[in-house]
Amino acid sequence: MKILLTGCSGQVGYELERSLQGLGEVVAVDRSRMDLSDLDQVRDVVRAVQPRLIVNPAAYTAVDKAESEPELAHRINAQAPGVMAEEALRLGAALVHYSTDYVFPGDDPGARVETDATGPLNVYGASKLAGEQAIVASGVPHLILRTSWVYGMRGKNFLLTMLRLAKERDELRIVADQHGAPTWSRTIADTTATILAQARAHDFSADWWREHGGIYHLSSQGQTTWFEFTQAIIEQAGIDCRLVPITSAEYPTPARRPQYSVLSSQRLLERFGHVPHWRDALRLCMQ
Numbered sequence: 001m002k003i004l005l006t007g008c009s010g011q012v013g014y015e016l017e018r019s020l021q022g023l024g025e026v027v028a029v030d031r032s033r034m035d036l037s038d039l040d041q042v043r044d045v046v047r048a049v050q051p052r053l054i055v056n057p058a059a060y061t062a063v064d065k066a067e068s069e070p071e072l073a074h075r076i077n078a079q080a081p082g083v084m085a086e087e088a089l090r091l092g093a094a095l096v097h098y099s100t101d102y103v104f105p106g107d108d109p110g111a112r113v114e115t116d117a118t119g120p121l122n123v124y125g126a127s128k129l130a131g132e133q134a135i136v137a138s139g140v141p142h143l144i145l146r147t148s149w150v151y152g153m154r155g156k157n158f159l160l161t162m163l164r165l166a167k168e169r170d171e172l173r174i175v176a177d178q179h180g181a182p183t184w185s186r187t188i189a190d191t192t193a194t195i196l197a198q199a200r201a202h203d204f205s206a207d208w209w210r211e212h213g214g215i216y217h218l219s220s221q222g223q224t225t226w227f228e229f230t231q232a233i234i235e236q237a238g239i240d241c242r243l244v245p246i247t248s249a250e251y252p253t254p255a256r257r258p259q260y261s262v263l264s265s266q267r268l269l270e271r272f273g274h275v276p277h278w279r280d281a282l283r284l285c286m287q
């Protein structure tokens, strides 16, 4: 069984390339083989590979830059997944896709469930929401896993940025009024593999997708702020650096960000089992 994996050089894609190994023949492609901004190429690669499953962690993830490149972000995050969905449907394949807490406006302190109303505050979030909608509208069997605040020991992420800055500077100013759950890239990949192992046990049947497909939140347990997350990082790394909590207003950025970004992973936990607390995952990752 062939699995077409996109974005294999990204944080989640890198972990998925390992986690998916036991499930089938993984054909992993990066930007050089499949550029998501080239919709014809996306179509051609899917047709050439003829996968039973497409797993798509590739995305335009530069949140601030997206504000000045809305068309490119939309092509990569919405149109390309739409093409993948269309092509998967033609092949009788299924699509696993990733989305974000940033589809929500973040004006409610409670944890968001899958059916809550969306309302992105920025271009990135809007482009990711449009991607979800294109997949759902296509009718392809799918899983859309919405995650949040992804980090790991490789790639571009908040953890590595803070480790670098904390070594360079005596003091860091970090926003303390945005709430969410940092999620380790490996948690996302391993959970994806767990879910897909269950699908495989049912031979990826249409019935399985009908019953278990759809949107799931997949985010670490617990919640924190960027400031408190940084405290945990710096403490575990044993770096001496003064951390100053600030408000979002004191850290102006091109993109607006949600204030409350906590996702409830309850639906996923009930069906597919365990997701670690963010502090436990951080400890494991940094070890």
Ligand SMILES: NC(=O)C1=CN([C@@H]2O[C@H](COP(=O)(O)OP(=O)(O)OC[C@H]3O[C@@H](n4cnc5c(N)ncnc54)[C@H](OP(=O)(O)O)[C@@H]3O)[C@@H](O)[C@H]2O)C=CC1
Pocket (backbone or CB within 6 Å): 007, 008, 009, 010, 011, 012, 013, 030, 031, 034, 035, 036, 037, 056, 057, 058, 059, 060, 061, 076, 098, 099, 100, 101, 128, 146, 147, 148, 149, 150, 151, 155, 156
């Ligand atoms: N990062 C985060 O904090 C969060 C991410 N998500 C979602 O999770 C998924 C995985 O994200 P994550 O692994 O963290 O993201 P990364 O930014 O680490 O990786 C994204 C990948 O997409 C690739 N990519 C970007 N543009 C193109 C393109 N035009 N053609 C082909 N490939 C391209 C990148 O390639 P290259 O290396 O060449 O740039 C990279 O491999 C995404 O859907 C993202 O929206 C959800 C919540 C939080």
Ligand SMILES: Cc1cn([C@H]2C[C@H](O)[C@@H](COP(=O)(O)OP(=O)(O)O[C@H]3O[C@@H](C)C(=O)[C@@H](O)[C@H]3O)O2)c(=O)[nH]c1=O
Pocket (backbone or CB within 6 Å): 061, 062, 063, 064, 100, 101, 102, 147, 148, 149, 150, 157, 158, 161, 165, 172, 173, 174, 175, 178, 226, 251, 257
């Ligand atoms: C570097 C830095 C950032 N910050 C703030 C800015 C921002 O509000 C917060 C996090 O910064 P980032 O640039 O990592 O945030 P951002 O890129 O918005 O992270 C988001 O990425 C996308 C892809 C997602 O899908 C989201 O789930 C989320 O992870 O920290 C500081 O307060 N001080 C600093 O020194």
Ligand SMILES: [Mg+2]
Pocket (backbone or CB within 6 Å): 061, 062, 063
């Ligand atoms: Mg960022």
